Amino acid sequence: MVTPFNQPPPELGNTYHHDPVLRPWLERVFARELLESVEPSLARMGELAGEELYPLSLEDLPNEPVLTRWDAWGERIDHIELTRLWQRAEQIAAEEGVVATAYEAKHGALSRVHQFALVYLFGPSSDVYACPLAMTDGCARSLLDAKNDALADQILPHLLSRDPGEFWTSGQWMTESPGGSDVGLSETVARQDENGQWRLTGRKWFTSAATSQVALTLARPEGNPEGGRGLALFLVKARDEQGRLINIRLERLKDKLGTRKLPTAELWLDDTPAELVLGTTDGVKNITPMLNITRTWNTVIAAGGMRRAVTLARDYAKKRFAFGQNLEDKPLHIETLANMEAETAAAFHLSFEVVQLLGKKEAGEISPEEMKVWRLLTPIAKLTTGKQAVAVASEALEAIGGAGYVEDTGLPMLLRDAQTLPIWEGTTNVLSLDSLRAIGHTGGARELLTRIEACVGGASGDDALEDAGRAAVDAMMRALTWLAEAQAAGQDTLEAGARGFALTLGRSTALACMVRQAVYSSAHDDARPRAAAIRFARIGVNCLKPTDLEEARLLIG
Ligand code: MFK
Helix, strand or coil, X not given: CCCCCCCCCCCXXXXXXXXXXXXXXXXXXXXXXXXXXHHHHHHHHHHHHHHHHHHHHXXXXXXXXXXXXXXXXXXXXXXXXXXXXXXXXXXXXXXXXXXXXXXXXXXXXXXXXXXXHHHHHHHXXXXXCHHHHHHHHHHHHHHHHCCCHHHHHHHHHHHCCCCCCCCCXXXXXXXXXCECCCHHHCCCEEEECCXXXXXXXXXXXXXXXXXXXXXXXXXXXXXXXXXXXXXXXXXXXXXXXXXXXXXXXXXXXXXXXXCCCCCCEEEEEEEXXXXXXXXXXXXHHHHHHHHHHHXXXXXXXXXXXXXXXXXXXXXXXXXXXXXXXXXXXXXXXXXXXXXXXXXXXXXXXXXXHHHHHHHHHHCXXXXXXXXXXXXXXXXXXXXXXXXXXXXHHHXXXXXXXXXXXXXXXXXXHHXXXXXXXXXXXXXXXXXXXXXXXXXXXXXXXXXXXXXXXXXXXXXXXXXXXXXXXXXXXXXXXXXXXXXXXXHHHCHHHHXXXXXXXXXXXXXXXXXXXXXXXXXXXXXXXXXXXXHHHHHHHHHCCCCCCCCCHHHHHHHXX
């Protein structure tokens, strides 16, 4: 019997130790003693992610959460059985403080960086358990920002617990059938019963994980006006002591393209008791702390997912022999992988720029200029990395060839899960328009240009790196010129070009951050960040394109 050839599969190992970007970045940003103190937790997470969770995720591939609505005797139970990996991920998330690290704040403003480094490592191995963690973080932030001490005292000890037995996650039940993006159209009604208890009634069309113990949600108190201002922000304690849902019916789990381990659901609130978080109006405004946190998670998860895709494609290229050579020795394959690596490094730098600003904001160390940049860069980073994540995941599958398209390799999941990143937490277009509104409201574009100029300032003396820095500044300046012209031309022109504008801001900021890292790393005997910056500049950061609305209308009929 002839033994057929079996291709060794791509492997990961410890994802912290093997990451080419994270550690050099941390070395630049953290003092040596601080790095020494956080590094054991990152190395542990790298080991858990690469050596325990990744193999478990492959074993767990065929399994999905199962909703059982009724028990054998007709009792409505709405029980969701989670996959094995999700059960393990919950323990790890609590014990390793994937949410708590940010709030324990042991390292001041850099605590957010430490936390999001954990997220970056944990996310790609979590089968999207990162989603309820993102919501949990967003809920904690919202309760603190609302200064609702009563709710915070009751709920935060659970959301921030490192004891898996005590740990709770929060959901975000915002999306309703008329208002996925235009949340102000929400139909859920709030009324107070005779005891003054608020009760919510309505259909939540697309929730985050329906297994969470609490959720932030929006509802319109009876008599309130239409629109986002007439909504109020509520916290729902979804379950009683026995874990049964309280006046909530789980209608179905959503049948999605990806994120299939994540039990997103459609549910009915039926006189569901709820607590006001902050006043009886301005619900959309009051939930924005959650949106900004979950968008930051989305950004970091995108960067982490890209790193996972590139790592697998890179390892495969080492092992795969074809046409007389391993793929890693083939010029066109090397070029392809290098472009993916440059995009991935860019996503990382953009993500952690936002994370750093968030950390400063929460520690009360942010300047007014940085505050404007943070508000603008949060949606910009989310939309930029969301698009990159899909492109890189798709390229990784192609780099692995037919096996990348076969389900039991686990690789198709990379692409399907990436596809949610530009959709949830605000689509690319919605966030492009949000960026324009942020500029209209608080400014930030000029401050971002100043920041980009400062980032690239150190490149002088290195011609190629200087050119890369100039490309970032030029693109940003062109974007500002476009903005002024579009504002003068009118709202239609502004909106039609908003995506090109937003992506240009995202990519030029990423490039500037890469140049700053390259200057540091080149001085510390690491030439890779310089190569990544130069390559990313060559791929291009200016996404401004002329728009023609009349022609576009004609085309779409
Ligand atoms: C495929 C698998 C999917 C799995 C899904 C699982 C998770 C599902 C969970 C979800 O439901 S994801 C939900 C995603 N939905 C969104 O992210 C909503 C996207 N839409 C927006 O972000 C809109 O821009 C927005 C709803 C905010 C617009 O609503 P409005 O009512 O037109 O609000 P407006 O007037 O823009 O803003 C109201 C106030 O909030 C303003 O302040 P003022 O009242 O002082 O003027 C804004 O400045 C402020 N604001 C808005 N966005 C802000 C913000 N402030 C800070 N940060 C922001 N990001």
